Amino acid sequence: MPRHLGAKLFVAALLVFLFAPVVIVVMFSFNSSAELHLAGLSTRWYQDVFADPEAMQALKHSAIAAAATAVGALALGMSAALALMRVPQRLRPIALGLSALPIAVPGLMIAFGLAVLYRQLNFEQSLGLTISGHVLIALPFVLLTMSSALDRFSFSMLEAGRDLGASAPRLYWSIVLPILRPAIEGAALLAMAVSLDEFLIAFFTAGADTTLPMLIWARVVRGVDPSLNALAALLLIATTALALLAARRTRPRW
């Protein structure tokens, strides 16, 4: 019997189980039949999606939300991460732990909490409100990515720059930003992935500004729609690609 046969089977089975739903959606999105058995290869469902104004509108809303979330979360997250560099080392984990709370609290609490808050403030539901919520849940990812990059940051570079007479803005612009650029890009990509994938907050704050997950939800609830798999596959491919790119950028040591 080969070595570690049981262990190999376990790992293989786990990976198959993890990726089964993803593989199924992508497979059926290229299926030429509308039935649940595989017939032949076809891109007709993708053509349907791209010819569908509702889907294109949702795609546009999702793209806007993702971009705005990345910008918002980066602005807030970067200024916080840079300030954290100045905070004594032993206090940093506490600050990071606090900032991670929005991902520890279930989506249900955040989504309904925001719905209640915005109703109380008499804000009309719109994509802007959704973006504000997406920034909140993307911030922990941005901060964690940025701070792990800052942990590896060598302060002697700054000392050297200062000794050579560089001003504070110049130090940030010429030393800090270039070194942190991969982490910043990685954080932005993760923030976009988080926003693209988010459903519950959007559902309760976006109103008529339907996002891609909202459209998928509406069509799943309505019933069988063969172009659904293509729509879902597009979302899947976009979020996975963003996460993969983010991982390449940040090169975590796993």
Add this chain to the structure above:
Amino acid sequence: MPHGPKLLTALGLAPISIYYALLFVGSIGIFLAYSFYRFEDFDFVPAFQLGNYGDVLGSELYQTLILRTLLLALAVSVVVVTVSYTFVYLINFVFARHRALLYFLVLVSLFSGYLVRIYAWRTLLGAQGVVNEALLTIGLIDRPLRFLLNGWFAVGVALVNFMIPLAVLPLHAAMANVSPKTLEAARDLGAGPVTIFRQVLLPLTRGGIVVAFAFVFIASAADVVTPTLLGGVQAQMVGTAVQAQFGTTFDWPFGAALSFTLMAVVLAVVATFGWTMKAATR
């Protein structure tokens, strides 16, 4: 540089602090306040009364719903933590050469479509779904298994499926505390697998186990999408009921009370689990 001007530090931290205070603390605070409001003529009347909580706790329907939700979340957490722990152990000590790739593969699935992954199980588990068709083809069954979709089975499977990466993350971090040399030493001293697990692995990875359990338990107990899409009429959870209060019934104060009751019970379970683990590995 770590001790630069205090003003600059405060200025850098101010925007995010204000943002969290307004949107995070603010929204959850007002959500909590709503749970004490009165619901009259489809309007929310500010008040401080415990009637909504009384309605939740006094109703047999909601007691059952909360209990069922907790039991399912508990079952899901036990399965997820056990499977993830085994996986993390294997990639660290058996397949250490491929650790990076295997860990990465699991983590990627954390970002690959929450809603899409759940809905895919309808294609997999339906009466004409992939699993039933496969079982029919190989002749294991002669008519489709109906219990696969629209019930506890589908909800459980889908929850386990997307919770695994969430548990692998803290468990993998905790497993870094265990050096292969320690395991080797224990083995050389004659410890069997059970002793090694109880005396070496468990104490060193306890923190990770508790965090993984907490993540998975909280997230499954409060999930909305999975029971709605896969639960059918039978397998409904608290999340579905809260959503119904917000969507169709429009009794937000009751929905808020239901949410906070669930959170309180869930946190109590997590705390109990943490204490038990601490006592067991002392």
